[in-house]
Amino acid sequence: MSQQRMAILSRLRTSLAARGVAQDVHGVDARLTARTSNLIPARGQLQGEALRTQFQQFVIKTQASIATVSSSSNVPEAIGEYLMTSALSGPVRLSGDGWLATMPWDRISSYTPCTGAISETDGVGVSVALCGIAETATLMLTSGATAPSGLNFLPPTHIIVLRGGDIVGALEDGWARLRLASNGQMPRTVNLITGPSRTADIAQTMYMGAHGPKRLHVIVVEGG
Amino acid sequence: MQRRPAAFNANAKEALLDADLQRALGAAEAGFGVKRRKAITGLPEFDALCDQATAIKDHVLDHLDIYLERFETQVFASGGMVHWCEDAEQARQIILKLCQSVNAKMVTKGKSMVSEEIGLNPFLEANTIHPVETDLGEYIIQLADEPPSHIIGPALHKTKDQVSALFHEHHPAIGYPDRLEEGEALVGEARAILRQKYLQADVGITGANFLIAETGSTVIVTNEGNGDMTQIFPRMHIVIASIEKIVPTLEDAATLLRVLARSATGQEMSVYTTFSTGPKRRNDADGPEQFHVVLLDNGRSELLGGSQRDILRCIRCGACMNNCPVYMAAGGHAYGATYMGPMGSVLTPNLTGLKQAQALPFASSFCGKCESVCPMRIPLPRLMRELRSDAHAARITPVRERFWLALWSWVAQRPELYHALTRIGLGVLRLLGRGRGRFRWLPLAGGWTATRDFPAPQGKSFMAQWAKQKRPGA
Numbered sequence: 001m002s003q004q005r006m007a008i009l010s011r012l013r014t015s016l017a018a019r020g021v022a023q024d025v026h027g028v029d030a031r032l033t034a035r036t037s038n039l040i041p042a043r044g045q046l047q048g049e050a051l052r053t054q055f056q057q058f059v060i061k062t063q064a065s066i067a068t069v070s071s072s073s074n075v076p077e078a079i080g081e082y083l084m085t086s087a088l089s090g091p092v093r094l095s096g097d098g099w100l101a102t103m104p105w106d107r108i109s110s111y112t113p114c115t116g117a118i119s120e121t122d123g124v125g126v127s128v129a130l131c132g133i134a135e136t137a138t139l140m141l142t143s144g145a146t147a148p149s150g151l152n153f154l155p156p157t158h159i160i161v162l163r164g165g166d167i168v169g170a171l172e173d174g175w176a177r178l179r180l181a182s183n184g185q186m187p188r189t190v191n192l193i194t195g196p197s198r199t200a201d202i203a204q205t206m207y208m209g210a211h212g213p214k215r216l217h218v219i220v221v222e223g224g
Numbered sequence: 225m226q227r228r229p230a231a232f233n234a235n236a237k238e239a240l241l242d243a244d245l246q247r248a249l250g251a252a253e254a255g256f257g258v259k260r261r262k263a264i265t266g267l268p269e270f271d272a273l274c275d276q277a278t279a280i281k282d283h284v285l286d287h288l289d290i291y292l293e294r295f296e297t298q299v300f301a302s303g304g305m306v307h308w309c310e311d312a313e314q315a316r317q318i319i320l321k322l323c324q325s326v327n328a329k330m331v332t333k334g335k336s337m338v339s340e341e342i343g344l345n346p347f348l349e350a351n352t353i354h355p356v357e358t359d360l361g362e363y364i365i366q367l368a369d370e371p372p373s374h375i376i377g378p379a380l381h382k383t384k385d386q387v388s389a390l391f392h393e394h395h396p397a398i399g400y401p402d403r404l405e406e407g408e409a410l411v412g413e414a415r416a417i418l419r420q421k422y423l424q425a426d427v428g429i430t431g432a433n434f435l436i437a438e439t440g441s442t443v444i445v446t447n448e449g450n451g452d453m454t455q456i457f458p459r460m461h462i463v464i465a466s467i468e469k470i471v472p473t474l475e476d477a478a479t480l481l482r483v484l485a486r487s488a489t490g491q492e493m494s495v496y497t498t499f500s501t502g503p504k505r506r507n508d509a510d511g512p513e514q515f516h517v518v519l520l521d522n523g524r525s526e527l528l529g530g531s532q533r534d535i536l537r538c539i540r541c542g543a544c545m546n547n548c549p550v551y552m553a554a555g556g557h558a559y560g561a562t563y564m565g566p567m568g569s570v571l572t573p574n575l576t577g578l579k580q581a582q583a584l585p586f587a588s589s590f591c592g593k594c595e596s597v598c599p600m601r602i603p604l605p606r607l608m609r610e611l612r613s614d615a616h617a618a619r620i621t622p623v624r625e626r627f628w629l630a631l632w633s634w635v636a637q638r639p640e641l642y643h644a645l646t647r648i649g650l651g652v653l654r655l656l657g658r659g660r661g662r663f664r665w666l667p668l669a670g671g672w673t674a675t676r677d678f679p680a681p682q683g684k685s686f687m688a689q690w691a692k693q694k695r696p697g698a
Contacts, residue, residue, distance in 0.1 A: 005308040008467070008521045012289040015529025021286045028290045031283075031472055032438050038276045038479040041269040062495075096509065118510075120423070136493040148509035150456050153449045171478040178474075186302065186439045186501035188511045189456070194493040197449040199411060201361035201377060203384040204251045207411045210360055211418060212449020212496065 037172045044135035044170030051134050055167050058137030062195030064216035072221050080108035093122040096146030118150050125155035131166040131177045140174050143189035158213035164222045228560045229581035235558035245555050248381050256546035259490025277483050278601040280476045281537040291437045291470045298440025302502030304515035312342035315520050328426035334451030335359035336431025338464050341562045356421045358450035367394050373556030376542040381555050428454035432465035438473040441499040461512040466520045468536040483599040487541040523575045535570045537600040544594035550587050566594035566604040582620050585611035650681045
């Protein structure tokens with residue numbers, strides 16, 4: 001490999017030898033394979049109703065909003081209601097997610113729901129989360145053929161749809177879901193999203209909607 | 225302000241007289257401490273997590289060579305490239321070559337302190353590639369042609385009025401004629417301007433908070449979302465990161481993330497934490513076609529072997545500067561270097577050489593607050609003290625300072641003489657200060673008496689009183 005690479009590695013080895021650290025290739029590889037969890041805080045270990053309640057509360061704490069629907073066929077109407085109450089307009093750009101495709105979007109046709117390439121003029125982006133992490137109300141979204149990461153950032157309003165059963169306790173539970181869903185191969189992009197975009201770069205005052213979405217709305221679908 | 229560490233004292237004096245700067249720092253100081261404390265109170269396990277986070281980085285540093293190799297293997301496996309750079313010049317050259325390979329005219333940039341460290345922007349400009357900073361703070365200081373004054377809040381030194389004036393100076397030329405006063409409107413204008421840039425850029429350059437050896441992922445942590453659009457839309461994504469950013473597994477990253485945001489902004493989690501692994505997959509709906517990781521050494525491999533190694537655990541949360549009375553009085557520009565505050569006062573002399581930066585380890589009152597808030601348990605005062613004594617031993621501190629220190633040290637090592645001199649000194653001061661009980665002026669203490677009176681000693685020295693108390697029956 002490159003000369004620079006060899007030079008850096010050799011300097012590192014000289015430094016480590018000077019400190020008296022023994023090289024432990026086996027130990028490093030064992031650690032990388034074992035992927036042992038470190039301390040998981042109690043707030044990341046809730047289950048059942050407590051888990052759900054905390055997730056809901058923390059979503060609101062991150063300045064996002066949240067609604068629950070009883071079935072996936074109610075998602076479009078719930079979105080329509082949210083857009084109406086917040087006085088927002090479309091077009092509503094849907095990710096190519098297969099689950100979203102099964103929903104009755106014609107019920108909110110006035111907001112022109114559509115799939116396909118993202119446009120700068122899209123008012124709303126709708127994506128599906130792999131899971132929601134109750135520890136910090138963080139949503140995990142992955143890129144793929146039917147999931148453009150750009151949709152999570154470009155439209156001024158972002159709506160994330162989440163199956164109730166995909167709410168987990170800690171970030172570590174999220175990693176387990178991710179490894180399962182992606183067959184051990186990391187997708188190009190994994191977004192951990194905790195609330196809408198914000199900045200404090202002007203005089204330490206918080207303003208929402210710096211570059212990413214100004215509003216984040218989470219819809220939890222009960223019963224899958 | 226002079227952009228060199230040797231000018232710290234002169235810079236600090238200038239900073240103290242700058243009313244706008246003092247107003248900006250005042251606003252920052254009040255906010256940071258409260259937010260951090262609140263976040264930590266909400267997580268009873270915080271201290272235990274800091275211990276684990278520290279142990280993770282210690283372990284990585286002890287096996288950094290192997291972890292870097294594993295990281296590289298994983299980047300290759302996911303279709304990316306790794307470029308090893310010994311110094312800033314090599315890093316600039318490889319980034320230029322990569323940009324030229326796709327005929328880049330304009331590149332968008334996420335916030336990166338390593339990019340500042342290698343002086344990337346002026347270099348790209350000189351080679352007719354226009355870099356556009358997209359983090360709002362970085363965008364502001366790019367317009368102002370200033371370096372960052374804080375590692376997580378680059379424009380922390382600017383007041384809202386200054387930002388308003390700056391936008392009005394630059395934005396009319398690109399179709400925004402009105403002067404805006406409100407913060408929300410200013411954010412909105414920058415948002416509208418930068419939105420176009422993400423979509424037009426040929427290359428997106430970001431830094432990395434962490435590099436994951438297990439997966440070959442690079443991680444950015446932001447609140448604005450600018451870094452994400454920087455790395456999603458252009459066809460090439462270049463990550464510039466220093467070699468000590470390695471973390472073994474996703475599980476280890478989880479532990480570090482739990483202490484990072486709480487220590488930095490007092491958030492439980494930053495808004496966007498994004499893991500990038502390789503270029504877009506064949507059928508992916510979006511993402512860059514090329515993914516390059518530029519690994520920078522720039523003195524760190526040597527630093528690893530010495531007694532200052534602990535500074536390599538730093539995860540750049542900024543808690544040390546947010547809680548530093550010297551930083552909050554002088555501001556980040558006074559340090560005249562890329563990294564400021566206590567972590568900068570340790571890192572800069574180690575990266576640039578003590579001779580150029582010997583003033584920085586003296587920019588501390590050793591109150592110890594930095595060490596107490598550091599989530600990575602870096603013994604910052606100890607490291608600064610060590611640098612001070614190195615500078616003294618190398619005879620690069622000012623001659624007058626060395627003379628008085630040597631004299632004091634000679635006396636202090638002779639307790640009988642020391643106590644005798646203190647006794648005489650106290651007696652004389654007590655006698656002279658009888659009338660008023662305080663001094664308006666004292667020889668050799670002009671710095672003190674210029675702004676306040678020096679109280680006259682009221683009795684015997686502490687040591688004398690202690691000795692008296694200890695006598696049986698006294």
